[in-house]
Amino acid sequence: MARIVVIGAGLGAMAAAARLAVAGHRVTVYERAATYGGAVGRHERDGFAFDTGPGLLHLPAVYRDLFVKTGKEPLEECVTLTQVDPASRHVFADGTRVDLPNASRAGTVAALDAALGSGAGERWGDFLVRAREAWDHTRRPLLEEPLPADPAPLAREPYPALKAGLLRRPTTTLAQVGARELRDPRLAALLDAYAWSYGFDPATAPASAAVLPYMEQTFGSWYVAGGLRALADAVFERCRQRRVEFVFDTAVAEVLEKDGRAVGVRLAGGESVEADHVVSGAPVPALHPGGDAPRHQGVGTSRVTVCLALRGPREADAVHRTVVHAAGGRPTVTVLRPDEPALRPDDDHESVTVTATVRTAPEQDWEAFADRMAEAAGSAVPELRERLLWRHVRTPEDVRRDTGSAEVPGPALAGAEGRLLPADNRSPLPGLWFAGGWSQPGGGLAHAGMSGALVAGFIVEGAEFRGSR
Structure with a gap:
């Protein structure tokens, strides 16, 4: 039985902790915040509640596998999953609207x-x-699978783009795919919105980002009853059932190294904790002791979230998710309106969450930006201005406070000369492992869960581990 320290209680780190505990290891999680979940947070006030991280789950099979491998109760006995239909409503700049069904190509x-x-x-x-x-x-x-020792093949573009123009110039970005292959500004905007929702600028994202709409439209979008925070609750409870120990309000200041191997951590209070393995869910390259930092993905974007508390009931024909595309100086926003009693004081009120992807570098007047977001959301929520009781704005600085980085990592993408590959789960320092959105296979709920599985596989199975099956 190995002693394992896990840094952080995000979904990827907890997924690794639960699997390692089931394998018989003694696992302790140190979390600098007062609660678990990392980016999967919750804001509550006056009987209203809002998910402050992801609002929908894609590829739920990842968490089904986690629950099958770590206990008797399957995922569906711990949370209620519902396919969202329509998957999304899109409001384009010219006012055109379209409802896209969930996981139906023909539809x-x-x-x-x-x-x-x-x-x-x-x-x-x-x-x-x-x-x-x-x-x-x-x-x-x-x-x-783990990242290969030589990631060069993944740096090549896998999307079979159509050749265009007299010179048959290659298509290298997602924006070019939209312009050359879709040939309608609204279809191009639809494609762009998928990239932005994962934190990628379509003007620079590789054509391989085409897998993002493919994944959602093929495997569907799912809502967790009670909000996505309920999934974090369920994973935390599964960890506790497997006797994972959690220590909150306790930051890890340093990973300890001896004879070229990680041997534990030093807590912010000065206490040293010995370990046979250290699993870090912290943003890469944080806490890597010395030397060159591991390669890590840098997308340069974050998110602004506006939580809207509204008077008046949700109208009967409202949809769960509406994407309002950029127009007139307003950003593209995603408006989430779950028909969820647990998120509102009563049926005469409604909780609405509006999110937008932003670049992390420029300083902005976030309240003014939130005004433009709310104005855009009015295309999805009738009489929004008149119904508004109050709002709460979460900025990139709030993201930094909750996760350790203002940047929100995206899923791993091929192409782009390898720039969008995340860190390897295997640290350059033996005994130190990376789990969560900053490591293979990148950001997003499903991807974080897979990273936990990869790290657990390495520790349990050793060097012969070749990936999930």
């Missing part, structure tokens, strides 16, 4: 044809066929 094609004109759905469907080819080439190496 999506029909909806786009009806809203955008004959042929629009076919172009989108043809694009998804090419996106599937990129997905098939990268799914295992980018999602289920």
